Amino acid sequence: MYRNEDTASCLCEESCWIIELPPGQRSEQETGSISIINTQQRLGNFFPRSLPAPSGQRRRLELQSSLWDGRAACWGVAVTGQICKRCNMGRLDGKVILMSAAAQGIGRAAAIAFSKEGAQVIATDINEEKLKELESYEGIKIRVLDVTKREQIEKLCQEIDRVDVLFNVAGFVHHGTILDCEEADWDFTMNLNVRSMYLMIKTFLPKMLTQKSGTIINMSSVASSIKGVVNRCVYSTSKAAIIGLTKSVAADFLEQGIRCNCICPGTVDTPSLRERIQARPNPEQALKDFLARQRTGRMATAEEVAHLCVYLASDESVYVTGNAHIIDGGWSL
Numbered sequence: 001m002y003r004n005e006d007t008a009s010c011l012c013e014e015s016c017w018i019i020e021l022p023p024g025q026r027s028e029q030e031t032g033s034i035s036i037i038n039t040q041q042r043l044g045n046f047f048p049r050s051l052p053a054p055s056g057q058r059r060r061l062e063l064q065s066s067l068w069d070g071r072a073a074c075w076g077v078a079v080t081g082q083i084c085k086r087c088n089m090g091r092l093d094g095k096v097i098l099m100s101a102a103a104q105g106i107g108r109a110a111a112i113a114f115s116k117e118g119a120q121v122i123a124t125d126i127n128e129e130k131l132k133e134l135e136s137y138e139g140i141k142i143r144v145l146d147v148t149k150r151e152q153i154e155k156l157c158q159e160i161d162r163v164d165v166l167f168n169v170a171g172f173v174h175h176g177t178i179l180d181c182e183e184a185d186w187d188f189t190m191n192l193n194v195r196s197m198y199l200m201i202k203t204f205l206p207k208m209l210t211q212k213s214g215t216i217i218n219m220s221s222v223a224s225s226i227k228g229v230v231n232r233c234v235y236s237t238s239k240a241a242i243i244g245l246t247k248s249v250a251a252d253f254l255e256q257g258i259r260c261n262c263i264c265p266g267t268v269d270t271p272s273l274r275e276r277i278q279a280r281p282n283p284e285q286a287l288k289d290f291l292a293r294q295r296t297g298r299m300a301t302a303e304e305v306a307h308l309c310v311y312l313a314s315d316e317s318v319y320v321t322g323n324a325h326i327i328d329g330g331w332s333l
Protein backbone atom coordinates (compact mmCIF):
# COMPACT_ATOMS: atom_id res chain seq x y z
CA MET A 1 0.00 0.00 0.00
CA TYR A 2 1.35 3.40 -0.95
CA ARG A 3 0.33 6.34 1.21
CA ASN A 4 0.60 9.87 -0.05
CA GLU A 5 0.09 12.59 2.54
CA ASP A 6 0.69 15.38 0.12
CA THR A 7 -2.17 15.46 -2.38
CA ALA A 8 -3.45 18.87 -3.42
CA SER A 9 -5.80 20.45 -5.90
CA CYS A 10 -4.15 22.45 -8.68
CA LEU A 11 -5.16 25.81 -10.11
CA CYS A 12 -6.37 24.63 -13.49
CA GLU A 13 -10.00 25.10 -14.46
CA GLU A 14 -10.83 21.49 -13.79
CA SER A 15 -9.36 21.63 -10.27
CA CYS A 16 -7.68 18.29 -10.64
CA TRP A 17 -6.54 16.26 -7.76
CA ILE A 18 -2.91 15.40 -7.77
CA ILE A 19 -1.67 12.06 -6.69
CA GLU A 20 1.99 11.58 -6.20
CA LEU A 21 3.14 8.19 -7.34
CA PRO A 22 6.85 7.58 -7.06
CA PRO A 23 8.65 6.19 -10.11
CA GLY A 24 8.66 2.44 -10.05
CA GLN A 25 5.05 2.19 -8.98
CA ARG A 26 1.76 2.10 -10.78
CA SER A 27 -1.73 2.04 -9.45
CA GLU A 28 -4.44 0.36 -11.45
CA GLN A 29 -7.49 0.79 -9.30
CA GLU A 30 -10.23 3.30 -8.70
CA THR A 31 -10.10 5.04 -5.39
CA GLY A 32 -13.16 7.05 -4.44
CA SER A 33 -13.99 9.35 -7.31
CA ILE A 34 -10.55 9.19 -8.89
CA SER A 35 -9.56 6.52 -11.33
CA ILE A 36 -5.95 5.71 -11.94
CA ILE A 37 -4.96 4.62 -15.38
CA ASN A 38 -1.78 3.52 -16.96
CA THR A 39 -1.37 5.77 -19.98
CA GLN A 40 0.54 3.12 -21.88
CA GLN A 41 -1.97 0.33 -21.52
CA ARG A 42 -4.99 2.59 -21.07
CA LEU A 43 -6.49 0.27 -18.53
CA GLY A 44 -10.18 0.83 -18.25
CA ASN A 45 -10.11 3.54 -20.89
CA PHE A 46 -10.69 6.36 -18.44
CA PHE A 47 -9.90 9.86 -19.56
CA PRO A 48 -8.29 11.70 -16.68
CA ARG A 49 -9.79 15.11 -17.44
CA SER A 50 -13.30 13.73 -17.39
CA LEU A 51 -12.91 12.42 -13.88
CA PRO A 52 -15.04 14.10 -11.25
CA ALA A 53 -12.95 16.53 -9.25
CA PRO A 54 -13.68 16.76 -5.55
CA SER A 55 -14.59 20.14 -4.18
CA GLY A 56 -11.64 21.90 -2.81
CA GLN A 57 -10.27 20.41 0.36
CA ARG A 58 -7.12 18.41 0.63
CA ARG A 59 -7.48 14.76 1.22
CA ARG A 60 -5.35 11.73 1.52
CA LEU A 61 -5.46 8.87 -0.90
CA GLU A 62 -4.47 5.34 -0.31
CA LEU A 63 -3.54 3.53 -3.45
CA GLN A 64 -2.74 -0.04 -4.12
CA SER A 65 0.44 -0.07 -6.16
CA SER A 66 1.83 -2.57 -8.57
CA LEU A 67 4.38 -2.43 -11.34
CA TRP A 68 4.57 0.36 -13.87
CA ASP A 69 6.98 1.32 -16.61
CA GLY A 70 7.60 4.84 -15.38
CA ARG A 71 5.88 6.51 -18.33
CA ALA A 72 2.52 7.34 -16.80
CA ALA A 73 3.43 11.00 -16.88
CA CYS A 74 -0.07 12.27 -16.23
CA TRP A 75 0.23 11.47 -12.59
CA GLY A 76 2.61 14.24 -11.73
CA VAL A 77 3.63 15.90 -8.55
CA ALA A 78 2.27 19.29 -7.63
CA VAL A 79 1.82 21.45 -4.60
CA THR A 80 -1.21 23.62 -3.98
CA GLY A 81 -1.20 26.68 -6.20
CA GLN A 82 0.59 25.10 -9.17
CA ILE A 83 -0.73 23.69 -12.40
CA CYS A 84 -0.25 19.97 -12.26
CA LYS A 85 1.68 18.08 -14.90
CA ARG A 86 -1.44 16.19 -15.80
CA CYS A 87 -3.15 19.37 -16.94
CA ASN A 88 -0.18 20.27 -19.10
CA MET A 89 -0.16 16.96 -20.88
CA GLY A 90 -1.19 16.66 -24.50
CA ARG A 91 -4.50 15.09 -25.35
CA LEU A 92 -2.66 12.33 -27.22
CA ASP A 93 0.36 11.84 -24.97
CA GLY A 94 1.82 8.38 -25.29
CA LYS A 95 -0.34 7.33 -28.25
CA VAL A 96 1.21 5.82 -31.37
CA ILE A 97 -0.70 6.97 -34.44
CA LEU A 98 -0.18 5.38 -37.84
CA MET A 99 -1.67 7.32 -40.71
CA SER A 100 -1.76 7.41 -44.50
CA ALA A 101 -1.76 10.35 -46.93
CA ALA A 102 0.09 12.56 -44.47
CA ALA A 103 2.07 14.53 -47.06
CA GLN A 104 -0.54 17.17 -47.80
CA GLY A 105 -4.06 18.40 -47.16
CA ILE A 106 -6.11 17.00 -44.30
CA GLY A 107 -3.55 14.27 -43.58
CA ARG A 108 -0.73 16.75 -43.14
CA ALA A 109 -2.81 19.05 -40.91
CA ALA A 110 -3.86 16.06 -38.80
CA ALA A 111 -0.28 14.78 -38.46
CA ILE A 112 0.83 18.19 -37.16
CA ALA A 113 -2.17 18.47 -34.81
CA PHE A 114 -1.48 14.95 -33.47
CA SER A 115 2.16 15.79 -32.81
CA LYS A 116 1.23 19.01 -31.00
CA GLU A 117 -0.95 16.93 -28.68
CA GLY A 118 1.95 14.67 -27.80
CA ALA A 119 1.38 11.67 -30.07
CA GLN A 120 4.10 9.65 -31.73
CA VAL A 121 3.03 9.85 -35.36
CA ILE A 122 4.09 7.45 -38.10
CA ALA A 123 3.25 9.63 -41.08
CA THR A 124 3.09 7.71 -44.35
CA ASP A 125 2.47 8.65 -47.97
CA ILE A 126 3.78 7.84 -51.45
CA ASN A 127 5.10 11.38 -51.85
CA GLU A 128 8.44 11.22 -50.03
CA GLU A 129 9.52 14.73 -50.95
CA LYS A 130 6.49 16.39 -49.37
CA LEU A 131 6.50 13.94 -46.50
CA LYS A 132 9.99 15.18 -45.56
CA GLU A 133 8.51 18.57 -44.65
CA LEU A 134 7.00 16.89 -41.60
CA GLU A 135 10.32 15.66 -40.25
CA SER A 136 10.96 18.86 -38.31
CA TYR A 137 7.88 18.30 -36.12
CA GLU A 138 8.53 16.68 -32.77
CA GLY A 139 7.12 13.18 -32.56
CA ILE A 140 6.58 12.69 -36.30
CA LYS A 141 8.43 9.91 -38.11
CA ILE A 142 7.95 9.63 -41.84
CA ARG A 143 7.71 6.46 -43.89
CA VAL A 144 6.95 5.90 -47.57
CA LEU A 145 3.95 3.60 -47.93
CA ASP A 146 1.64 2.83 -50.83
CA VAL A 147 -1.58 1.78 -49.13
CA THR A 148 -2.70 -0.22 -52.17
CA LYS A 149 0.27 -2.59 -51.75
CA ARG A 150 -0.34 -5.43 -49.30
CA GLU A 151 3.34 -6.45 -49.07
CA GLN A 152 4.40 -2.91 -48.11
CA ILE A 153 1.70 -2.72 -45.44
CA GLU A 154 2.65 -6.09 -43.98
CA LYS A 155 6.34 -5.12 -43.92
CA LEU A 156 5.52 -1.93 -42.02
CA CYS A 157 3.39 -3.90 -39.58
CA GLN A 158 6.39 -6.09 -38.74
CA GLU A 159 8.43 -2.96 -37.98
CA ILE A 160 5.94 -1.43 -35.52
CA ASP A 161 5.43 -2.67 -31.95
CA ARG A 162 2.12 -1.06 -31.14
CA VAL A 163 -0.52 1.10 -32.79
CA ASP A 164 -3.07 2.98 -30.71
CA VAL A 165 -4.68 4.85 -33.59
CA LEU A 166 -4.90 3.86 -37.25
CA PHE A 167 -5.97 6.79 -39.41
CA ASN A 168 -6.80 5.85 -43.02
CA VAL A 169 -6.80 9.05 -45.05
CA ALA A 170 -5.73 8.23 -48.61
CA GLY A 171 -8.37 8.81 -51.23
CA PHE A 172 -8.86 10.00 -54.79
CA VAL A 173 -11.63 12.09 -56.36
CA HIS A 174 -12.83 11.05 -59.79
CA HIS A 175 -14.91 13.74 -61.50
CA GLY A 176 -17.94 12.56 -63.45
CA THR A 177 -21.24 10.73 -63.64
CA ILE A 178 -21.54 6.99 -64.12
CA LEU A 179 -21.40 7.60 -67.88
CA ASP A 180 -18.02 9.31 -67.54
CA CYS A 181 -16.62 6.58 -65.33
CA GLU A 182 -14.68 3.91 -67.23
CA GLU A 183 -13.99 0.56 -65.63
CA ALA A 184 -10.39 1.61 -65.03
CA ASP A 185 -11.61 4.72 -63.18
CA TRP A 186 -13.96 2.60 -61.11
CA ASP A 187 -11.26 0.08 -60.22
CA PHE A 188 -8.64 2.73 -59.45
CA THR A 189 -10.97 4.61 -57.09
CA MET A 190 -12.33 1.57 -55.30
CA ASN A 191 -8.81 0.19 -54.95
CA LEU A 192 -7.33 3.35 -53.44
CA ASN A 193 -10.32 4.57 -51.46
CA VAL A 194 -11.77 1.32 -50.10
CA ARG A 195 -9.53 -1.71 -50.65
CA SER A 196 -6.59 0.17 -49.08
CA MET A 197 -8.59 0.61 -45.86
CA TYR A 198 -9.55 -3.06 -45.92
CA LEU A 199 -5.84 -3.95 -46.21
CA MET A 200 -4.69 -1.54 -43.51
CA ILE A 201 -7.37 -2.54 -41.00
CA LYS A 202 -6.96 -6.25 -41.67
CA THR A 203 -3.20 -5.96 -41.15
CA PHE A 204 -3.11 -3.74 -38.05
CA LEU A 205 -6.27 -4.80 -36.22
CA PRO A 206 -4.68 -8.00 -34.81
CA LYS A 207 -2.06 -5.81 -33.07
CA MET A 208 -4.83 -3.74 -31.50
CA LEU A 209 -6.68 -6.87 -30.44
CA THR A 210 -3.54 -8.11 -28.70
CA GLN A 211 -3.28 -4.73 -26.96
CA LYS A 212 -7.01 -4.96 -26.12
CA SER A 213 -7.39 -1.36 -27.27
CA GLY A 214 -7.22 0.67 -30.45
CA THR A 215 -9.01 3.31 -32.45
CA ILE A 216 -9.53 3.31 -36.19
CA ILE A 217 -10.51 6.43 -38.07
CA ASN A 218 -11.42 6.26 -41.76
CA MET A 219 -11.73 9.25 -44.07
CA SER A 220 -15.09 9.23 -45.82
CA SER A 221 -17.02 12.25 -47.14
CA VAL A 222 -20.53 13.73 -47.12
CA ALA A 223 -20.43 12.86 -50.83
CA SER A 224 -21.41 9.28 -49.97
CA SER A 225 -24.59 7.73 -48.60
CA ILE A 226 -25.12 11.06 -46.80
CA LYS A 227 -25.60 13.36 -49.79
CA GLY A 228 -26.01 12.90 -53.53
CA VAL A 229 -23.44 15.16 -55.19
CA VAL A 230 -23.25 15.72 -58.95
CA ASN A 231 -20.24 14.33 -60.82
CA ARG A 232 -19.03 12.24 -57.90
CA CYS A 233 -20.40 8.82 -58.91
CA VAL A 234 -17.59 6.40 -58.12
CA TYR A 235 -16.14 8.69 -55.44
CA SER A 236 -19.46 8.77 -53.55
CA THR A 237 -19.85 5.03 -54.01
CA SER A 238 -16.42 4.46 -52.46
CA LYS A 239 -17.05 6.86 -49.58
CA ALA A 240 -20.41 5.21 -48.82
CA ALA A 241 -18.58 1.87 -48.69
CA ILE A 242 -16.22 3.36 -46.11
CA ILE A 243 -19.17 4.20 -43.87
CA GLY A 244 -20.31 0.58 -44.14
CA LEU A 245 -16.81 -0.70 -43.45
CA THR A 246 -16.55 1.59 -40.41
CA LYS A 247 -19.82 0.44 -38.88
CA SER A 248 -19.03 -3.19 -39.54
CA VAL A 249 -15.61 -3.05 -37.86
CA ALA A 250 -17.06 -1.05 -34.95
CA ALA A 251 -19.80 -3.63 -34.42
CA ASP A 252 -17.56 -6.67 -34.72
CA PHE A 253 -14.82 -5.59 -32.31
CA LEU A 254 -16.50 -3.28 -29.78
CA GLU A 255 -16.21 -5.72 -26.88
CA GLN A 256 -12.49 -6.21 -27.60
CA GLY A 257 -11.73 -2.54 -26.90
CA ILE A 258 -11.68 -1.36 -30.51
CA ARG A 259 -13.41 1.80 -31.69
CA CYS A 260 -13.95 2.64 -35.35
CA ASN A 261 -15.30 5.93 -36.66
CA CYS A 262 -15.24 7.79 -39.95
CA ILE A 263 -15.03 11.45 -40.82
CA CYS A 264 -17.27 12.95 -43.48
CA PRO A 265 -16.03 16.38 -44.55
CA GLY A 266 -17.79 18.69 -46.97
CA THR A 267 -15.47 20.72 -49.17
CA VAL A 268 -12.03 21.26 -47.69
CA ASP A 269 -9.49 23.69 -49.11
CA THR A 270 -6.58 21.36 -49.87
CA PRO A 271 -3.93 21.24 -52.63
CA SER A 272 -5.78 18.49 -54.47
CA LEU A 273 -9.04 20.47 -54.42
CA ARG A 274 -7.18 23.46 -55.86
CA GLU A 275 -5.73 21.15 -58.56
CA ARG A 276 -9.21 19.87 -59.40
CA ILE A 277 -10.46 23.42 -59.70
CA GLN A 278 -7.53 24.34 -61.97
CA ALA A 279 -8.26 21.29 -64.13
CA ARG A 280 -11.78 22.53 -64.92
CA PRO A 281 -12.28 24.27 -68.29
CA ASN A 282 -13.08 27.52 -66.45
CA PRO A 283 -11.23 27.44 -63.09
CA GLU A 284 -12.55 30.81 -61.96
CA GLN A 285 -16.14 29.70 -62.47
CA ALA A 286 -15.36 26.32 -60.88
CA LEU A 287 -14.09 28.07 -57.73
CA LYS A 288 -17.22 30.24 -57.65
CA ASP A 289 -19.36 27.10 -57.97
CA PHE A 290 -17.52 25.39 -55.12
CA LEU A 291 -18.00 28.45 -52.92
CA ALA A 292 -21.63 28.93 -53.95
CA ARG A 293 -22.54 25.49 -52.62
CA GLN A 294 -21.12 26.35 -49.18
CA ARG A 295 -23.78 27.77 -46.90
CA THR A 296 -20.98 29.21 -44.79
CA GLY A 297 -19.67 31.06 -47.85
CA ARG A 298 -16.30 29.38 -47.53
CA MET A 299 -14.67 25.98 -47.59
CA ALA A 300 -13.38 24.24 -44.48
CA THR A 301 -9.69 24.44 -43.72
CA ALA A 302 -7.71 21.25 -43.27
CA GLU A 303 -6.88 22.41 -39.73
CA GLU A 304 -10.59 22.56 -38.84
CA VAL A 305 -10.97 18.93 -39.89
CA ALA A 306 -7.80 18.08 -37.93
CA HIS A 307 -9.51 19.21 -34.70
CA LEU A 308 -12.11 16.50 -35.23
CA CYS A 309 -9.35 13.98 -35.99
CA VAL A 310 -7.66 14.79 -32.66
CA TYR A 311 -10.93 14.35 -30.78
CA LEU A 312 -11.63 10.97 -32.39
CA ALA A 313 -8.04 9.82 -31.80
CA SER A 314 -8.09 10.86 -28.14
CA ASP A 315 -9.72 9.24 -25.14
CA GLU A 316 -12.15 12.16 -25.01
CA SER A 317 -14.18 10.19 -27.56
CA VAL A 318 -13.93 6.92 -25.64
CA TYR A 319 -17.72 6.40 -25.77
CA VAL A 320 -17.94 7.18 -29.49
CA THR A 321 -17.84 4.39 -32.04
CA GLY A 322 -19.41 3.33 -35.32
CA ASN A 323 -20.36 6.84 -36.35
CA ALA A 324 -20.00 8.93 -39.48
CA HIS A 325 -18.91 12.33 -38.17
CA ILE A 326 -20.02 15.08 -40.51
CA ILE A 327 -17.97 18.27 -40.72
CA ASP A 328 -19.35 20.23 -43.63
CA GLY A 329 -20.48 23.67 -42.47
CA GLY A 330 -24.09 22.57 -42.93
CA TRP A 331 -23.73 21.57 -46.59
CA SER A 332 -25.65 18.33 -46.10
CA LEU A 333 -28.54 19.96 -44.22
Ligand SMILES: NC(=O)c1ccc[n+]([C@@H]2O[C@H](COP(=O)([O-])OP(=O)(O)OC[C@H]3O[C@@H](n4cnc5c(N)ncnc54)[C@H](O)[C@@H]3O)[C@@H](O)[C@H]2O)c1
Pocket: 100, 101, 102, 103, 104, 105, 106, 107, 124, 125, 126, 127, 145, 146, 147, 148, 169, 170, 171, 172, 173, 192, 219, 220, 221, 222, 264, 265, 266, 267, 268, 269, 270, 271, 272, 273, 302
Ligand atom coordinates in the same frame (compact mmCIF):
# COMPACT_ATOMS: atom_id res chain seq x y z
N1 LIG B 1 -10.44 17.94 -49.81
C1 LIG B 1 -11.73 17.75 -49.68
O1 LIG B 1 -12.56 18.60 -50.01
C2 LIG B 1 -12.22 16.45 -49.10
C3 LIG B 1 -13.58 16.36 -48.74
C4 LIG B 1 -14.05 15.17 -48.20
C5 LIG B 1 -13.19 14.09 -48.05
N2 LIG B 1 -11.89 14.21 -48.42
C6 LIG B 1 -11.03 13.04 -48.26
O2 LIG B 1 -9.95 13.35 -47.40
C7 LIG B 1 -8.82 12.60 -47.79
C8 LIG B 1 -7.64 13.53 -48.00
O3 LIG B 1 -7.99 14.47 -48.98
P1 LIG B 1 -7.13 15.79 -49.16
O4 LIG B 1 -7.83 16.60 -50.20
O5 LIG B 1 -6.81 16.38 -47.87
O6 LIG B 1 -5.77 15.16 -49.67
P2 LIG B 1 -5.04 15.26 -51.06
O7 LIG B 1 -5.87 14.64 -52.12
O8 LIG B 1 -4.55 16.65 -51.24
O9 LIG B 1 -3.80 14.34 -50.73
C9 LIG B 1 -3.91 12.97 -50.79
C10 LIG B 1 -2.59 12.35 -50.39
O10 LIG B 1 -2.72 10.97 -50.61
C11 LIG B 1 -1.49 10.50 -51.12
N3 LIG B 1 -1.69 9.25 -51.84
C12 LIG B 1 -2.21 9.10 -53.06
N4 LIG B 1 -2.19 7.79 -53.41
C13 LIG B 1 -1.65 7.12 -52.35
C14 LIG B 1 -1.35 5.75 -52.11
N5 LIG B 1 -1.60 4.80 -53.03
N6 LIG B 1 -0.80 5.41 -50.92
C15 LIG B 1 -0.55 6.36 -49.99
N7 LIG B 1 -0.79 7.66 -50.17
C16 LIG B 1 -1.34 8.04 -51.35
C17 LIG B 1 -0.98 11.62 -52.00
O11 LIG B 1 0.40 11.54 -52.22
C18 LIG B 1 -1.40 12.84 -51.18
O12 LIG B 1 -0.36 13.27 -50.34
C19 LIG B 1 -9.22 11.81 -49.02
O13 LIG B 1 -9.63 10.51 -48.66
C20 LIG B 1 -10.39 12.61 -49.56
O14 LIG B 1 -11.27 11.83 -50.32
C21 LIG B 1 -11.38 15.37 -48.93
